[in-house]
Structures are given as C-alpha cells and as structure tokens.
Amino acid sequence: MVASDLEPGWRLSGEPKVTIAAENLRLRYTVARSSGSNWWRRGGKKSVTGPVLRGISMATREGEMVGLVGLNGSGKSSLLRVLAGLQPATSGTVVASAQPQLLGVSAALVPELSGAENIWLGTLAMGMTPDDAYFAKERIEQLAGIGEAIHQPMKTYSSGMGARLRFAISVAADPEILMIDEALSTGDASFAERAKEAMHGLITRAGTVFLVSHAAKTIEDMCTRAIWLDAGTLIADGPADEVANMYRYYAHSIALGKDEAAKNALVSATASHPPALSN
Numbered sequence: 001m002v003a004s005d006l007e008p009g010w011r012l013s014g015e016p017k018v019t020i021a022a023e024n025l026r027l028r029y030t031v032a033r034s035s036g037s038n039w040w041r042r043g044g045k046k047s048v049t050g051p052v053l054r055g056i057s058m059a060t061r062e063g064e065m066v067g068l069v070g071l072n073g074s075g076k077s078s079l080l081r082v083l084a085g086l087q088p089a090t091s092g093t094v095v096a097s098a099q100p101q102l103l104g105v106s107a108a109l110v111p112e113l114s115g116a117e118n119i120w121l122g123t124l125a126m127g128m129t130p131d132d133a134y135f136a137k138e139r140i141e142q143l144a145g146i147g148e149a150i151h152q153p154m155k156t157y158s159s160g161m162g163a164r165l166r167f168a169i170s171v172a173a174d175p176e177i178l179m180i181d182e183a184l185s186t187g188d189a190s191f192a193e194r195a196k197e198a199m200h201g202l203i204t205r206a207g208t209v210f211l212v213s214h215a216a217k218t219i220e221d222m223c224t225r226a227i228w229l230d231a232g233t234l235i236a237d238g239p240a241d242e243v244a245n246m247y248r249y250y251a252h253s254i255a256l257g258k259d260e261a262a263k264n265a266l267v268s269a270t271a272s273h274p275p276a277l278s279n
Ligand SMILES: Nc1ncnc2c1ncn2[C@@H]1O[C@H](COP(=O)(O)OP(=O)(O)OP(=O)(O)O)[C@@H](O)[C@H]1O
Pocket: 029, 030, 031, 049, 052, 070, 071, 072, 073, 074, 075, 076, 077, 078, 079
C-alpha cells in the first residue's frame, strides 16, 4: 500500500507529497513477568504493560523537519520505531512512501572494527552499492569529524564520537525519510552546525526528517513543525517554535511542581494546535 491509497478518507492528496501517514496507532509492550526467570515452565503468562501509544494519527509531507517533544517515557522513541516499521503496533496503520531510516545503523556496526571499516559495513548495510559506498566514505569522515580516531576500533570511542559516526553514515545514504533520536545532543557545537547543514541538505532534496529532542531550543532551531506527545497521546501539532515554546512552559511547570499550570498548558496547547488528523 502507498500513502496515496489513503487519500479518499484522509484528504491527504495535494503537494508536497505525503511521506508517512499513520492512523490510530496503539502500542502496548509485552514483557516477561519478573517473578522468577523460569515463569514459562510454571505455566505463567507474559505480562503486558500499559498503553504506550494511545491512538496516534498523523501525516508528514516532503520537505518537513518534524520535531518530537515530550517528557521521558511519553512515547517518542516508540512512535519512531513503529513509524519505521521496527516495532509492530498493537493496532493501527502506517504507510510510508519509502523505508524510513532510523538513525542508528548500530545493529550493523561492530565495536571491534575501526570507524573506517564500520563506515564500509554501515553503508553497505543500508543498501548502498560498493561504488556509492566508496565515494561516500570521505564525506562521512568529514561530517563525523573524529579525525585520526576513524582508524581506531569503535569500542574505544566516547558515546558522542560513536553517535557522530552513526549520524554521518545514516545521512550519507540520503534516505527519503530520516529519523534521528537525540543524536545531536551528544555532539559539540561545531558538529551540531555541520549536522544541521547535512539535514538541511536532506530537506532540500525533498526528504522528511524526524528529530527527537528534549531540548525545546534544538527543536525551535532545527525544525519546521513539532509534535508534542504526552503519555502516549498526541497533544499538539504545529509550527515548531510555537509548540516547542508551549512544551517548554509545560516542562518547566512540571519541574516546579505546578501541576495545575501544567494541566492548563496541555489543554490550551491542544486547543490552539490540535492534531491535524483526528481518529
Ligand atoms: N522494549 C520495551 N519494553 C517494555 N516497555 C517499553 C519498552 N520500550 C519502551 N517501553 C516503555 O514505553 C514507554 C515509552 O517509552 P519511550 O522510550 O517510547 O519514551 P520516550 O518518550 O522516547 O522516552 P525518553 O524521552 O526517556 O527517551 C515507557 O513507559 C517505557 O518504559
């Protein structure tokens, strides 16, 4: 199925092209009960956690840079994983115009190998031809900017260095839909600037980028649109600066224990920037 199949009910036709459409996504994780490691032998059952996504509907279009904000545990990473097809939703539908690339070719990277060797592995794992991978190598090394360390085993890297290399590899594949989960928070200022340029390059080549960040400022600086999740519910969807600003006030109120102000902030955010698609 492609996104255009949704047009009749969803009114998603028109330009720019829809890249991802999600309808009423719900997610519950199933986890093993913690009461003893041999629960299955005693006829025990798996336990199911509470709802993590509670009916998310949304659509993105080419050229959008979408920030996802929300408190810890609000469901941001889970939503990205479901949209990328890495985590099956409990119910609901996702259609995408291309396979989303969730930042983190980590599954394909090998800690014992050098950064340079991992670039080769990572680019091939993302489906680049050997020729394309060869020509992308220098660009990736420059964007990662970790100097001579590129020849050292990745297991010797700091978490920031590893994140930079993964980011550079992911961007090199020029995916139509790129999803980045907090990668920029680990970089220094000069890396953040180069990363920003790389992402704007993607956008001008008509991609869609998702960026998860706890920092409202990062969302304001980098994104055109922001989606705010709270306890698995889509609270607000609108221009990045406006939504990020409302989220900042909400998070600040929570931090100060001002529960009534936080509750009011949620209600007014939904009223002023309601989710574009309702279930
Ligand atoms: N693999 C898993 N198994 C069980 N529960 C999970 C799993 N992954 C996430 N959760 C739960 O789902 C909820 C949402 O988690 P998620 O990581 O999506 O939130 P988040 O908004 O990305 O959080 P953070 O900002 O802390 O990264 C949390 O309550 C978390 O404990």
